[in-house]
Amino acid sequence: MPGEIVVGLDVGTTKTCAIVGEAGPGGSVELTGVGVTPCHGLKKGAVVDLVATTKSIRESVEKAARQAQVEIRTVTVGITGEHIASMNTRGNVSVEHPGDEISELDRDRALKQAKVILCPPDRQILHAEPSHYTVDGQNGIRQPVGMVGSRLEVEAHVVTGARSYVENIIKSVERAGLAVEEDGIVLESLAAAEAVLSPDEREMGVALVDIGGGTTDLAVFQKGSVCHSAVIPVGGWHMTHDLSVGLTVSEEEAERLKLEYGTALTENVPESEDVLVHRINSEEPTPLPRKVLAEILEARVEELFELIGKEIAEGCKGKPRAGLVITGGAAQLPGILVVADRVLKETEVRLGLPRCAGGVADSVAKPPYAAAVGLVMLAARRHEQVSQEDGHLLNPMNGWLKKVVRSVFKGDPRG
Numbered sequence: 001m002p003g004e005i006v007v008g009l010d011v012g013t014t015k016t017c018a019i020v021g022e023a024g025p026g027g028s029v030e031l032t033g034v035g036v037t038p039c040h041g042l043k044k045g046a047v048v049d050l051v052a053t054t055k056s057i058r059e060s061v062e063k064a065a066r067q068a069q070v071e072i073r074t075v076t077v078g079i080t081g082e083h084i085a086s087m088n089t090r091g092n093v094s095v096e097h098p099g100d101e102i103s104e105l106d107r108d109r110a111l112k113q114a115k116v117i118l119c120p121p122d123r124q125i126l127h128a129e130p131s132h133y134t135v136d137g138q139n140g141i142r143q144p145v146g147m148v149g150s151r152l153e154v155e156a157h158v159v160t161g162a163r164s165y166v167e168n169i170i171k172s173v174e175r176a177g178l179a180v181e182e183d184g185i186v187l188e189s190l191a192a193a194e195a196v197l198s199p200d201e202r203e204m205g206v207a208l209v210d211i212g213g214g215t216t217d218l219a220v221f222q223k224g225s226v227c228h229s230a231v232i233p234v235g236g237w238h239m240t241h242d243l244s245v246g247l248t249v250s251e252e253e254a255e256r257l258k259l260e261y262g263t264a265l266t267e268n269v270p271e272s273e274d275v276l277v278h279r280i281n282s283e284e285p286t287p288l289p290r291k292v293l294a295e296i297l298e299a300r301v302e303e304l305f306e307l308i309g310k311e312i313a314e315g316c317k318g319k320p321r322a323g324l325v326i327t328g329g330a331a332q333l334p335g336i337l338v339v340a341d342r343v344l345k346e347t348e349v350r351l352g353l354p355r356c357a358g359g360v361a362d363s364v365a366k367p368p369y370a371a372a373v374g375l376v377m378l379a380a381r382r383h384e385q386v387s388q389e390d391g392h393l394l395n396p397m398n399g400w401l402k403k404v405v406r407s408v409f410k411g412d413p414r415g
Contacts, residue, residue: 003024004022004380005070006021006023007020007075007076007376008371008372008375008378009057009060009075009078010077010078010191010369010372010375011039012213013235014039015036015329016037016038016060017368018033018075018372019031019064019360019369019372019376020032020065020067020068020072029356029357029379030358031356031357031358031360031361032068032358033069033070033360034372035062035063035066036060041055042214045080045084045165046083046165047165050168050172054172073178073179074178074179075178075180076186076375076379077169077170077173077180077375078186079126079165080187081162081165082233083161084161084187085160086160087117087157089117089128089155090154091113091114091115091156092113092151093110094151102147102148102149103145104145106145110153110154114128114130114156114158115156117158119160121163122163124163125160126185126186127186128156129159129190130155130225131227133152133154134154136150142224157229159187166185169185181379181382186374186375189208189218189219189229189231191375192328192352192370192371193219193226194378195352195356195370195371195374196353196374197352199224200322201325204321205223205321205322206320206321207320207325208352209324209325209326209331210327211328211329212235212236213237213330215231215235216231216234216328217231217328217371218230218231218308218311218312220312220315227316228315228316232304232311239262239301240254242296242300243262246292247277247288247292247293249278249280250278250280258293258297258333261275262334264298264336265294265335266295266298268294269291269294271289274290275293298339301336301340302343306343308324308344309343319344320347323349324344325349326349326352326367327351327352327367328368329367331352332366332367332368337349337351353365354366356377
């Protein structure tokens with residue numbers, strides 16, 4: 001029997017990517033379709049052209065739907081931008097029946113209390129991710145449901161976003177003829193982390209860096225849970241723009257040079273190597289030392305990782321023991337891992353590739369697709385959780401029905 005169809009939609013500064021998956025047992029997912037189109041409607045995660053964004057969404061979803069041979073109605077969407085903010089909060093409640101087992105309801109009430117923060121009307125809560133629970137003073141508890149206690153506390157990582165930014169993303173999706181799933185707006189860094197991080201890395205402590213076109217998304221995990229997240233307004237587009245200004249070339253030419261000859265390591269480029277550059281207002285291409293390109297890119301990449309290092313230091317206690325995992329489109333720039341290692345010092349650095357299965361897995365198991373793959377995985381897991389919750393709701397009803405049946409047939413020798 002076919003599983004539930006789930007769709008991840010990553011709307012970025014340079015491209016929109018839609019990935020279709022078929023949800024399986026245990027939250028697993030098989031990827032069946034992918035659609036990618038250029039996007040010119042966003043800037044640093046914010047919608048600046050509703051028509052262009054809508055067109056890009058519609059085209060990418062149609063491509064993915066054709067490949068997967070399904071009809072798509074709802075999507076889970078990634079979000080980023082300078083408007084994103086985060087904080088760690090606490091919530092605590094009295095257990096409804098002291099001395100009895102802590103219930104799902106108690107846990108939900110504690111998490112709801114953690115979300116009671118001073119949030120202006122123009123902002124909304126996107127996530128409240130529990131870090132750990134405390135029961136009657138015993139902390140470090142991962143799963144309190146079923147334990148006995150009278151007081152339950154939770155520490156949670158709360159992410160908020162500007163309401164107008166979120167609503168403009170939703171409006172773009174709706175104008176494309178689609179709907180956003182319930183709880184279907186997901187922070188890009190958390191989606192990418194779902195796709196590329198291992199449970200051991202999360203437990204030991206790791207920083208996930210997703211370098212997109214207009215922003216770099218950061219999520220730091222400790223003891224299995226996210227403890228800090230941030231959006232840095234620097235991405236791959238800024239590297240291209242630096243080349244455009246520094247070399248007096250169009251952004252299209254700068255992007256070509258970055259993709260074909262770019263490297264973040266000047267030391268790896270021979271002094272004698274030249275590249276042909278099409279400068280603005282020049283009919284004929286002119287030779288340019290490739291080392292000049294490398295110097296421009298290296299300076300921007302160094303600056304980016306200095307910002308990342310500062311953000312990690314301010315948001316976390318100590319360096320993540322499992323180091324740094326870098327993903328996203330700009331993560332493919334040659335030499336970027338070496339520069340990250342050099343700037344951050346004593347930190348393990350690796351490239352993050354999405355873990356995925358299915359017919360299109362090979363084509364999307366690359367850094368630029370990490371967030372989109374993670375969105376599909378999160379959507380599949382959410383559907384599994386809803387199915388389990390529905391099952392739990394039916395269990396008490398089943399018990400009640402059994403009691404009714406037994407009372408009706410009480411005394412019947414056949415009962």
